Amino acid sequence: MSIVVTLLSIIGTVTAYLLSRKIANKKPSPFTTPVFLSTVLIILVMVMTGTSYGQYEQAKDIMTYLLGPATVALAVPIYKNRHLIVQYCVPAGTGLILGSIVTIFLSILIGGLFQLSEVLISSLAVKSATVPIAIEISHIINGDMSITAAFVIITGILGAMLGPWLLTKTNITNPVARGLAVGTISHGIGTAEIAREGELQGAVSGTAMAIAAIFTSIFVPLL
């Protein structure tokens, strides 16, 4: 029985993904961002069919098996664009550090205004780092690891949805700047989205994601 559920979960997830990609190509909008739209579709189907997350988890483990190799694969676009990345390391590095500091301070500041608990604020401060690094830092600064993971994912989805849209609205059209902004703030999920724009954007975003996570891991515990 559980094998059937797992198999159906995998087929359903792949279908939702392919469908969302098609819709996103036809009607690009924050709400058709494939990661967001697929997630909403799958959660809807799960609620309607009364499937619990526990039943989906085995399928999740199978499907995410290649996430590690897929992250490693980002080295290829980085390698191909290495000359451009080195050439722009000062402008990009400045944008990365300022953007990271702003996002961290805003989380702490607004979280404080709403009188959120210290655990929640600590978990929010590290949310722009990629999941495995954010969990590590959160552990060091007494955040909650699983809540941190949830915040990181929401940050990634929001960055993927709103980032390209916001950059276009504010006339930020330079591919290096676009890749950098989305990768710095919304890690792998943002990188996956901005890579759909072009190889250079994806390469810069992948590099920014790795460096921003390292920066956050050094900076946040100092606060």
Add this chain to the structure above:
Amino acid sequence: MIKNGSIIAIQLAILWAVNQLGYVIVSWTGIPLPGNVVGIFILLLLLMTKILPLSFVEKGASILVKHLGFFFIPISVGLIAYGDLFLSHGIPLAIVIIVSVMVGIYVSGIVSQVLVEKKEKKKHEHSRNPA
């Protein structure tokens, strides 16, 4: 077709091995980085030193990068388990996350775009040849 498929399978296996190596190095040295990020640096090093030619991983890597988003979907579905937290703290959390994400992206983007353009202007003053 079969040949192409097996080339991709071998390339995926190479990427898988580099990722595993990343995790092994992390557990040996205890560096505070996730194994897959260390894997990026290893693969970059292998490519730059030409130990591993680009053609050995290029096809497999381009497929994975193209569909990188797919791997995050099952993880995002996991948010379903946090319904209670978002029901009780939803509005403040949404405001914190949306504002910090949007302002962060804007600041990173505008700062780097202005600096990139400045740099390009300078370069064009020195020579008219594009890089």
